[in-house]
Amino acid sequence: MGLMLGLAGVIGLLLGLLGGGGSILTVPVLVYVAGLDSKTAIATSLVVVGTTSLVAVVGHARGGRVCWKNGYGFGLAGMAGAYGGGRLAAYVPGHILLLLFALVMLATAAAMLKGRGRETQPHTGGPICPRRLNVPAVLFDGFLVGALNGLVGVGGGFVIVPALNLLGGLPMHAAVGTSLLVIAMNSAAALAGYASHVSFDPHLVMLFTGAAVVGSVVGGWLSKRISGNALRRGFGVFVIAIAAYLLHRELSWAVVDEVRRVVLEHRDFFWGLMTALAILALYWLRGLIHQHRPLGGQAR
Numbered sequence: 397m398g399l400m401l402g403l404a405g406v407i408g409l410l411l412g413l414l415g416g417g418g419s420i421l422t423v424p425v426l427v428y429v430a431g432l433d434s435k436t437a438i439a440t441s442l443v444v445v446g447t448t449s450l451v452a453v454v455g456h457a458r459g460g461r462v463c464w465k466n467g468y469g470f471g472l473a474g475m476a477g478a479y480g481g482g483r484l485a486a487y488v489p490g491h492i493l494l495l496l497f498a499l500v501m502l503a504t505a506a507a508m509l510k511g512r513g514r515e516t517q518p519h520t521g522g523p524i525c526p527r528r529l530n531v532p533a534v535l536f537d538g539f540l541v542g543a544l545n546g547l548v549g550v551g552g553g554f555v556i557v558p559a560l561n562l563l564g565g566l567p568m569h570a571a572v573g574t575s576l577l578v579i580a581m582n583s584a585a586a587l588a589g590y591a592s593h594v595s596f597d598p599h600l601v602m603l604f605t606g607a608a609v610v611g612s613v614v615g616g617w618l619s620k621r622i623s624g625n626a627l628r629r630g631f632g633v634f635v636i637a638i639a640a641y642l643l644h645r646e647l648s649w650a651v652v653d654e655v656r657r658v659v660l661e662h663r664d665f666f667w668g669l670m671t672a673l674a675i676l677a678l679y680w681l682r683g684l685i686h687q688h689r690p691l692g693g694q695a696r
Contacts, residue, residue: 400429401607404444408608411445411579412452412615415557415572420501423548424638427494428645430600434490438548439587439594443601446583448608449576455616456573463525463566466534467574470560471581473535474542478582481546482589487662488547489654494646497548501639509632526565534559538578545579546586 403425410421422444426437456462485493537559556578560571 397603400425401603403429404604404607405611407444408448408452408611408613409615409618410611411448411576411608412455412612413572413618414615415575415579420504420635421638423494423497424642426604430604432596434494435485435590435594436596438485438493439590440596440601440604442545442583442587442590443596444605444608446580446587447605448612449579449583451609452612452616453573453576453580455613456576459573461570461573462577463560463570463574464577466525466560466566467577467581469531469534470538470541470556470574471578473538474545474578474582475585477539477542477544478546478586479542479589481543481548482586483546483592485547485590486593489658491646491651492655492658493548494642495651495655498639498642498646500544500548501635501642505632505635505639509629525570541578542582542585545582546589 403421407421407425422441423434423437426432426440427434430437432440453462488496541556541559556575557568557571560566560574560578561568566574
């Protein structure tokens with residue numbers, strides 16, 4: 397119990413400090429330390445991470461580091477995706493959800509390590525929140541992140557923060573504060589999707605959430621005083637190690653056969669999913685082509 401509560405405090409600290417990382421650790425802790433099954437752990441993590449994020453956003457809001465318009469736009473789109481992801485999880489075996497979770501962790505770690513040069517120091521001048529939003533991009537990214545949150549219990553902070561930073565034009569520390577609002581909204585919607593087929597222990601939830609909230613308060617206080625670059629790099633390596641452990645524990649030939657069975661039973665769904673991913677890949681490639689500058693010189 398002491399180890400679990402200590403890890404809960406670390407989860408809250410990461411949420412308050414970086415605006416993400418909480419659910420990346422919450423699900424493995426609940427599965428391997430608390431002994432919960434995978435779907436109950438995911439549902440419990442939604443309560444813990446959502447509540448902790450809601451508390452942590454208060455401190456950031458008092459410091460003027462929350463852009464409400466950006467957060468509500470991203471969060472409302474994310475809630476729709478999160479509810480659908482939570483309902484879809486009822487039809488996916490628990491072992492497959494944990495494997496998906498491990499893959500998400502690897503992608504998250506890669507994004508953190510790749511983005512290590514982004515500005516993480518406090519914003520020193522000019523307006524923090526932009527007046528105009530790239531509404532289609534914000535809604536689209538919000539929906540995808542929300543669906544991921546609902547399916548595997550990931551709050552998506554390390555996806556939301558770069559999206560708010562790049563698409564919304566928020567300075568890094570404002571993106572961290574705003575992401576907490578989005579995480580709370582996504583977690584609430586995803587929990588509504590899970591509520592129909594999963595139950596959890598209220599006593600465990602209260603203890604775990606309480607420890608995480610204390611950590612989030614400390615993290616919010618530290619977020620405006622230290623740079624996150626070194627912490628991001630170290631946490632990225634740590635996430636890779638946890639993902640490798642999950643893959644070692646969960647990946648087996650039996651799970652591969654289970655994945656094959658699910659794909660065969662829902663072949664039309666997976667063909668539709670692959671088509672959607674192909675369209676997204678082509679759209680991404682189009683963006684890269686149009687961003688390429690001629691070799692003769694720079695645009696004026």
